[in-house]
Amino acid sequence: MTLDTRIEAFSELGFSLQNYIESKNSSSNFSQKLTNILRSAELQNAWFTQDQIHSSLKDWAQALTKSNLNNWLDPYVFENLSKKRVAVVMAGNIPLVGFHDFLSVLITGHTFIGKLSSNDSLLVPFLAEELIAIEPGFKSKIEFTKEKLPEFDAVIATGSNNTARYFEYYFKDKPHIIRKNRNSAAILDGTESKEDLEALGDDVFKYFGLGCRNVSKLFVPEAYDFDKFFKAMFRYKDVINHHKYANNYDYNKAVYLMSSVKLLDNGFLLLKEDLQFSSPIGTLFYETFSDESHLKQRLEEEKKNIQCIVGAHKYGEVDFGKAQHPKLSDYADGVDTLEFLIQTN
Structure with a gap:
């Protein structure tokens, strides 16, 4: 052929x-x-x-x-x-x-x-x-x-x-x-529109968050107000009707509460402040940053753990809502699969 x-x-x-x-x-x-x-x-x-x-x-x-x-x-x-x-x-x-x-x-x-x-x-x-x-x-x-x-x-x-x-x-x-x-992260600075945040919900909830391109971690400024974020996420509330997702959400919430972990909770998504990237199902980790240089340094430190970064063009490489819609040239882990297949010659 x-x-x-x-x-x-x-x-x-x-x-x-x-x-x-x-x-x-x-x-x-x-x-x-x-x-x-x-x-x-x-x-x-x-x-x-x-x-x-x-x-x-x-x-x-x-x-x-x-x-x-x-x-x-x-x-x-x-x-x-x-x-x-x-x-x-x-x-x-x-x-x-x-x-x-x-x-x-x-x-x-x-x-x-x-x-x-x-x-x-x-x-x-x-x-x-x-x-x-x-x-x-x-x-x-x-x-x-x-x-x-x-x-x-x-x-x-x-x-x-x-x-x-x-x-x-x-x-x-x-x-x-x-x-x-690998996991994916989103960067918010508080200026995002309702449409931006609703699109971010697709990055979080599509495939129940099980993909490496799903956002599992948020970076937000210090004193970030999560009210707008939770209001935008409300359109995805039906995710809790899936029994496996609900079981994971309930289990993780119980574990955190028994350990007296501080949580933000809207009834179908938990937000936990955590330095890790790989959050369990039904949970998003978040981390605050003080300035752009601090943020860039942190992202560079975790480069090997990040599949993609979602956000406005000032910060992210992927637009809100596009994390799980990669182009053919968006290679997993940044390794060019075609180049590898050609070089195995």
């Missing part, structure tokens, strides 16, 4: 997803099968609600256009690449979290070997089947396993800080990308 053939196939997959999103009651074979897969995925993992999966599918439908793919790939040189077998150890924290690696491996012409997460073992394989139906040349380029990885030449693995140490040892003799725990 040529690069143009691969681009054409993925853009057609995006078109199929767009048709599904725009007409969920479509009687097409693809729509019926995808609807069934979505139901099965929610039964497999209760965090994967229909709304959350549809949100992910919508983002990928918008990303997988011929124009977006060409713009993404344009800076790279794909000539004379020797084809490799690339293993991808996939996470399962949010729907289709491993799809970018799937796309990257295949668009560069390599063979994709996916080790599926038990929390998300249905969605990517289904889209792979559809991709093969669009372009049968992919059939020999895609493998999935839930067991030990078969022979491979390079690996991309995503996991916790603990599993990353295992990955570093196990894959030390292969070209690799090893991703660890």
Whole structure:
């Protein structure tokens, strides 16, 4: 397959997803099968609600256009690449979290070997089947396993800080990308509009806060008034109706209260002053800063723990409401996946 053939196939997959999103009651074979897969995925993992999966599918439908793919790939040189077998150890924290690696491996012409997460073992394989139906040349380029990885030449693995140490040892003799725990932060200075703060709510609550690009930490000026923030968050109050989220919120609140921890609470979100970045479900950590130089120093100290920073352009690299809507060129942990796949030549 040529690069143009691969681009054409993925853009057609995006078109199929767009048709599904725009007409969920479509009687097409693809729509019926995808609807069934979505139901099965929610039964497999209760965090994967229909709304959350549809949100992910919508983002990928918008990303997988011929124009977006060409713009993404344009800076790279794909000539004379020797084809490799690339293993991808996939996470399962949010729907289709491993799809970018799937796309990257295949668009560069390599063979994709996916080790599926038990929390998300249905969605990517289904889209792979559809991709093969669009372009049968992919059939020999895609493998999935839930067991030990078969022979491979390079690996991309995503996991916790603990599993990353295992990955570093196990894959030390292969070209690799090893991703660890990261979290995202938002910077507020008190001048944000209601619309800004409501958009920030999407960064906090989308996928129940389980993604590395979800905001789990706020940086605010000293004596910041959280009243406007909580009023803006109220539009997301229905999150507490999800039983797993509610259980986590209740548990964390009880633990904090028993420890006499000072909290701010609006009934579905806890705010706790804390220097850490990785807050538990239903909780946002916050930290105050005295001036911009203090803030910049703090962010530099924690650079290795931060996936992205949300805020006004003066502070953040990502606009409010866009944290979980990354571009194709927004690589996890800041490591250029395509460049890695090209250099494994």
